[in-house]
Amino acid sequence: MSTVKSDINLAQSYASQLNNVCQSLKAIAVASQDDLTTLQGNNKSHQCLTKAQHLASQITTAVTLTSERLHSVASDFEALDAAAANGFGSHT
Numbered sequence: 001m002s003t004v005k006s007d008i009n010l011a012q013s014y015a016s017q018l019n020n021v022c023q024s025l026k027a028i029a030v031a032s033q034d035d036l037t038t039l040q041g042n043n044k045s046h047q048c049l050t051k052a053q054h055l056a057s058q059i060t061t062a063v064t065l066t067s068e069r070l071h072s073v074a075s076d077f078e079a080l081d082a083a084a085a086n087g088f089g090s091h092t
Contacts, residue, residue, distance in 0.1 A: 011074030018067035022060045 008074050008078040011070055015067045015071040015074075018063055018070070022063050022067070025056055025060050025063075028056070
């Protein structure tokens with residue numbers, strides 16, 4: 001028989017790590033555009049930077065949501081474990 005074991009502290013640790021990654025990704029995604037020169041590649045460069053920033057934002061949003069859900073599920077499992085433990089304890 002297998003054992004299901006929830007650990008809210010471990011889940012919070014993973015959620016915090018995911019949050020830190022999101023913060024790092026946000027910092028990387030900020031890039032400055034060259035608006036002072038009129039080089040031929042600037043327009044394409046602006047488009048690429050804008051697209052990269054948009055994709056980084058989408059990734060950050062998805063990872064943040066995943067982190068929040070991980071924490072929520074861990075909290076729910078912790079509450080369920082506590083309720084089950086109380087229920088089992090009262091029947092012994």
